[in-house]
Amino acid sequence: MTITLHHLRYSRSTRIIWLLEEMGVDYELVQHDRNPETHRAQDDLAAIHPLGKAPVLVVDDKTIVESGAIIEYLVETYGEGRFGPAPGEEGRGAYLQWMHMVEGSMAMPVILTLLSPRFGGFSDPMEAFLGGEVAKLLGYANDHMQGRDFVVGDSFTGADINLTYVVEIANAGSMLGRYSALSEYLKRMMERPHYKNAIEIGGPVVSGAARGGD
Template sequence: MLTVHHLENSRSQRVLWLLEELAVPYELIRYDRDPQTMLAPAALRAIHPLGKSPVITEDGEAIAETGAVVEYILERHGQGRLAPPAGTSAHRRMRYWLHYAEGSAMPPLLLKLVFGTLPARAPALMRPIVNAIAKRAQSGFVDPQLQLHFDYWEGELEKAEWFAGPEFSAADVMMSFPLEAAADRGAARVGRPKLAAFLKRIHQRPAYRRALERGGPYAYAGD
C-alpha cells in the first residue's frame, strides 16, 4: 500500500487531498514540526536523506518532491482521472502548473516568510539593522514579485474556473498550497475575486475536507 509521510502544515497536505479525490487507499504517518525551529523532525531523514515532506513510499521505493509525487500518483493510480488526455493542449497546461507551483510560485513566498521572521531571530543589537534590510528587500523585490504572481493567477482564473481549463484537475491540487500561503502571507485575495473564489471552491470540496480530517491541523485552510 502507498504510504504518505505527512508533515503538519506542509505541502504534503496536497498529496492527501489528491489521494482522497482519487479514492486511492493509503497509509498515513504523521510528523510534527520542531516547536522551536518549525523544521521537520530528523525522523524524516530515515525515509529520504533531505528529511523533507511530502515523501511517499510504495513497493520499497521512496518518492519525494510534490510535483514528482503528484505525477507518480496520476500515472500509477489515476486511471486517466484529474488529468486531461496526454498530448493535448490542456494536458500541457496542467503539466505547466504542476512545475510552476514549486518552481516559480513558491520562491517569492518563501522569501516573504524568511524576511518577515529574520529580524526576530537576529541578536538584539543587530535587530534594527536587520529589520531595515529585511523591509527594504521586501518592499524593493519580494512584494513586487508577489504582486506580479498574484495578478497572473487572477488573470488565468478569469479565463476558466480551474488552472488547466474548465475541468478540475491535479493542477488545481498542486496550485492550492501557493494560493493558500499567498492568502495567508501576502493578502492575495484583496482585490482579486477570482482567486478568492478559487480558494472557496477548493475548501468546499468533500475530498479536501476528508484530507483535513486525516492530516490533522492545517493553518492555511481558512477562507
C-alpha cells in the same frame, strides 16, 4: 502494492492526502511533527529521506519526493484518466506549465513573504524584490483564473491541488487582497469534500502561531 505517505504537519504534504482522498486510493499515512521551537522537520523525517522534507511517498520499494512529481506519478499511475490530461491530450501543455510553475516559481517568494515576520523581516531590497515577484506571479495566476472554475480545462486536476496550496499560503500571509479571482477560487477549492477530508486527516496547512508553512 502499498502506498505510504509521510506527512509533515502544517505542510505541502496535505496536497498528497487531498489527491489520494480524491482518487479513493488506499494508503497508509505516517504523521511527522515539526520541532516546536524551530518549526523544522525532525530526525524521524530525515530517516525516511535525506532531505528531511515532506511530502515523501513510498510505493512498495520506490521512494519519491517533490510534491509536483508525486502528484504527476499518482495521476499517471492511479488516475484512470482523471486528474490531468495524458500526453497528447488537449490541455497537457497547460497542465504541465501550471504543475511546474507553482512549485518552481511561485512557492518560494510567497512562502518567504509569509515567513518574513518570523525572521524579523528581510532587508528593504529583499522585501522589494519579493513584493515584486509575488505581485507578478499572483497577478498572472489571478488573470488566468478569471472566469475559470479549474486551472486547466473544465475539470479538477492535480494542477488545482498544486495551485491551491500556494494560494492558501498567500491568503494566510494577507497577499490576496486585490486578487479576487484567486480568493474565490480558493474558497471553492476549500469547499471540496476531499479537501475537507484532507484537513481533517492531516491538520491545517498553515500554523497561525508559527507561520510554519514552509
